[in-house]
Amino acid sequence: MRLLIIHTESQYFAGAQKLLGYFLEALAKTDCSTSVVLVRGTQVEKVIPAAMTKLYVNSNQKFSAMTLWQQARAVASLNRQTPFDILHGWAARDWELTGLAGALTRLPTVGTLHDHPQASFISSKRQLLMRWSVRWGLHRMICVSDAVRNACLEAGYVSEKLVMIHNGIPTESSIARPPCTGVTRLGFLGAFSERKGLRGLFEIADYLDKLSPDSWELFLAGSVLDDAGERMLEEIRCQFGQRKWWSRVRWCGWVSNPLSFLQNIDLLIWPSSDFEPFCLVLCEAGLASVPVVATTVGGIPEIVQHGRTGWLFESGEWMQAARLIAELHCRPTVLREAGECGRERVREEFSNKKMAVHYFKLYTKITRNV
Numbered sequence: 001m002r003l004l005i006i007h008t009e010s011q012y013f014a015g016a017q018k019l020l021g022y023f024l025e026a027l028a029k030t031d032c033s034t035s036v037v038l039v040r041g042t043q044v045e046k047v048i049p050a051a052m053t054k055l056y057v058n059s060n061q062k063f064s065a066m067t068l069w070q071q072a073r074a075v076a077s078l079n080r081q082t083p084f085d086i087l088h089g090w091a092a093r094d095w096e097l098t099g100l101a102g103a104l105t106r107l108p109t110v111g112t113l114h115d116h117p118q119a120s121f122i123s124s125k126r127q128l129l130m131r132w133s134v135r136w137g138l139h140r141m142i143c144v145s146d147a148v149r150n151a152c153l154e155a156g157y158v159s160e161k162l163v164m165i166h167n168g169i170p171t172e173s174s175i176a177r178p179p180c181t182g183v184t185r186l187g188f189l190g191a192f193s194e195r196k197g198l199r200g201l202f203e204i205a206d207y208l209d210k211l212s213p214d215s216w217e218l219f220l221a222g223s224v225l226d227d228a229g230e231r232m233l234e235e236i237r238c239q240f241g242q243r244k245w246w247s248r249v250r251w252c253g254w255v256s257n258p259l260s261f262l263q264n265i266d267l268l269i270w271p272s273s274d275f276e277p278f279c280l281v282l283c284e285a286g287l288a289s290v291p292v293v294a295t296t297v298g299g300i301p302e303i304v305q306h307g308r309t310g311w312l313f314e315s316g317e318w319m320q321a322a323r324l325i326a327e328l329h330c331r332p333t334v335l336r337e338a339g340e341c342g343r344e345r346v347r348e349e350f351s352n353k354k355m356a357v358h359y360f361k362l363y364t365k366i367t368r369n370v
Contacts, residue, residue: 001363002083003027006037006098007090008071010059013043015280016091016114019167021047026168026356028052032363035082037075037097053082060097068097075101085367086110089138092122092130099137108366112142116275116298117155127155134161139366142359144278145299151275163362166302167278168355171347175263175288184216184329187265187290189258189281192224194232197271197295200318202240204271207322209245215329221252221261262288266335267328270294273315279303282310283350286342291335293324303350309342 007020027034028049035053038044048054055078060067075087075097089098089111102109111134118127134141134157141157142165143149149164186205190196205218224230240246255261258281262268268285269292276298283303285292292310294300304310311328313320328335 001032001360001367002085003032003034003088003363004037004075004079004084004086005034005088005090006075006094006101007044008037008039008057008060008094008097009044009091010039010042010061015278017044017047018280019114019169020044020090022167022169022352023355023359024049024052025170026352027360029353030356030360032356032360035078035084037071037078061093068100071097072100072104076104079105079107086363088112088363092126095133095138096129099133102137108139109137110140110142110362110366111138112144113148113152113277114144115277116148116151117157118151119275131155131157134158140362142362145302147275147299147302148277165355165358165362166350167280167283168350168352169280169283169287169346171287171351171353173259173287175259184267184325185219185265186216186325187219187221187262187268188270189221189255189261189268189284190270192220192222192229192233193226194228195272195274197273197315199232199236200271200273200316201269202236203318204269204321204325205245205249206240206243207319208325209243211322211326212329213245216325217248217250219250219252219261219265221255221258223254258284259288262290265290266332267325268292268294269321269325270300271315271318271321272297272300274298276300283346286346286350289336289339289343291338291342293321293328305341305345309338309345 036048037055039059040056057071057074058067087098087102087107087109089095092113095111098109140163141161142163144167146164149162152162153159188201192198262285268290272295278299282292292304294304295315296312297315306312311324
């Protein structure tokens with residue numbers, strides 16, 4: 001199988017780009033010969049294995065029809081030199097290039113969707129282009145969760161083209177957890193934003209202090225993405241900064257290795273208020289044997305099994321979450337067992353090796369039928 005992955009993101013490096021690295025790492029251990037189209041000098045370049053062939057194209061972040069045509073011709077030229085079996089647009093912004101290059105090369109095409117198809121940060125014009133790309137340019141579209149697939153159906157995507165394949169992470173790591181201290185170490189890892197529920201996290205802490213005072217610490221790792229995040233943090237400090245429990249909040253900053261942070265907490269809180277296509281940090285927590293208390297938004301319930309690997313609550317029900325955490329503080333054995341179940345589940349269901357196997361099967365099926 002000769003695969004060409006197209007990902008021309010030139011501004012951002014987030015979950016989709018991190019997952020691309022995990023995916024390519026697993027593909028490198030298979031019989032699949034993989035090349036990648038990307039923009040030179042971006043952070044994406046860092047996750048591409050050295051042995052994989054790279055084709056550099058100009059960025060088309062602001063979208064120009066001329067640049068799109070130039071990119072597609074570059075892909076067609078590469079295909080003449082080293083013929084491929086299938087083209088794969090890794091993210092939604094890669095679909096139009098993938099579809100056009102597929103038309104020029106007469107190769108089958110697939111794309112992956114890592115977000116809600118009608119997310120607030122996707123413009124209406126981009127949403128329309130996405131639907132057109134799937135209808136006319138792609139043979140299949142891969143949704144990273146059932147929640148994303150259902151959202152696509154509601155948005156009017158062609159159901160016959162939708163395929164669900166969960167994301168995966170490397171699962172070979174072995175993590176030694178420190179002993180319990182008697183104080184429950186709560187944690188949050190992610191962007192400091194409204195969407196990720198940071199304001200709700202502090203509402204939970206405020207309720208928790210009334211239910212179980214002096215029995216917990218809160219560790220936060222992450223960073224602010226924009227001015228709105230800075231304003232939100234300042235409002236949180238004004239609202240809660242004089243609380244007695246505020247001194248037990250530990251700001252750890254951005255961490256390059258999530259597992260090094262996760263191995264030192266007892267319970268991850270994920271209070272996201274926005275749709276979660278597939279929450280990578282929940283898989284990382286599972287691998288670190290850390291159970292989670294999380295909201296039910298998007299694809300989270302596909303990862304967290306309520307009462308087995310963690311506990312779920314409705315977004316906005318901060319008192320409910322605080323009660324859950326207060327009960328769990330008194331049951332360290334339950335926390336430990338849930339963490340062990342979480343690690344087992346991630347290794348069985350959410351490994352990048354399993355992800356690569358499912359993608360490879362889909363590639364094979366499409367190339368045989370197109």
